Amino acid sequence: MLIIGLTGGIASGKSTISKLLKRMGAKIIDADIEAKAVTKPGTPAWEKLVERFGNEILRHDNTIDRRKLGNIVFGNEKKLSDLNNIVHPQAIKRIENKISKMKSWNKYKAIVLDAPLLIETNMVDLVDEVWLVAVDKQTQINRLINRDNFTEEQAKARLQAQMSLEEKKKVADVIIDNTGTRRQTREQILSLWEKRVK
Numbered sequence: 001m002l003i004i005g006l007t008g009g010i011a012s013g014k015s016t017i018s019k020l021l022k023r024m025g026a027k028i029i030d031a032d033i034e035a036k037a038v039t040k041p042g043t044p045a046w047e048k049l050v051e052r053f054g055n056e057i058l059r060h061d062n063t064i065d066r067r068k069l070g071n072i073v074f075g076n077e078k079k080l081s082d083l084n085n086i087v088h089p090q091a092i093k094r095i096e097n098k099i100s101k102m103k104s105w106n107k108y109k110a111i112v113l114d115a116p117l118l119i120e121t122n123m124v125d126l127v128d129e130v131w132l133v134a135v136d137k138q139t140q141i142n143r144l145i146n147r148d149n150f151t152e153e154q155a156k157a158r159l160q161a162q163m164s165l166e167e168k169k170k171v172a173d174v175i176i177d178n179t180g181t182r183r184q185t186r187e188q189i190l191s192l193w194e195k196r197v198k
């Protein structure tokens with residue numbers, strides 16, 4: 001069983017590629033979902049976030065208003081690093097537990113850890129191979145504006161909070177070019193699955 005760390009910048013296409021890999025038989029762990037799970041109302045990380053950023057990050061039902069929190073932290077290095085220090089240790093623990101559980105089931109040909117911050121958070125140690133989704137910055141910005149209705153400025157602030165593609169390439173075992181059509185990407189994924197997983 002191969003453990004793949006799927007990473008790439010914001011809106012590079014990780015979720016789209018995860019879905020393709022799922023159809024081929026991989027089990028997916030989504031780091032964004034795990035990070036959400038450790039910040040549910042009442043959890044230790046939720047308490048710390050409210051203490052650090054105030055009640056204004058909460059919705060009426062006490063869940064975190066992620067759009068608001070995003071606007072606070074992206075563009076402010078200190079605040080982003082405080083958020084990371086609160087959320088990452090717990091999220092990584094959950095991910096580690098999930099991987100070891102899935103390994104013991106021995107049921108899947110591949111486990112895919114879809115994690116935008118795989119490299120930044122040292123989760124590379126948890127996987128056998130790093131697959132990097134590569135797109136140029138302008139494509140990221142265009143897709144972000146389309147998908148999330150961000151302004152160009154909001155999109156750029158999120159991009160700037162992340163390690164550059166060049167740095168990530170140094171760590172990658174496989175580079176997937178997702179600047180072409182969805183069909184071209186599917187073909188790359190099919191061929192990678194045949195060569196590296198099957």
Ligand SMILES: CC(C)(COP(=O)(O)OP(=O)(O)OC[C@H]1O[C@@H](n2cnc3c(N)ncnc32)[C@H](O)[C@@H]1O)[C@@H](O)C(=O)NCCC(=O)NCCS
Nearest residue numbers: 009010031032035066067069070084087091116117161162
């Ligand atoms: C800041 C938050 C509230 C914004 O939430 P929102 O729903 O708008 O975005 P979502 O979580 O879906 O993330 C979207 C994308 O933003 C980028 N991103 C998210 N967190 C970070 C971060 N800490 N640093 C850099 N980029 C990030 C990633 O590319 C991610 O795929 C949220 O992203 C968060 O709590 N982040 C901290 C946890 C984290 O680092 N998650 C990443 C996986 S470990």
Ligand SMILES: Nc1ncnc2c1ncn2[C@@H]1O[C@H](COP(=O)(O)OP(=O)(O)OP(=O)(O)O)[C@@H](O)[C@H]1O
Nearest residue numbers: 009010011012013014015016143147178180181182
């Ligand atoms: N090859 C492609 N051609 C055109 N649009 C694409 C392509 N691949 C992905 N997209 C679109 O680009 C957007 C970003 O893709 P996706 O959501 O898969 O990225 P992501 O890396 O998971 O994003 P995030 O880091 O925010 O979680 C989506 O709206 C998706 O439908």
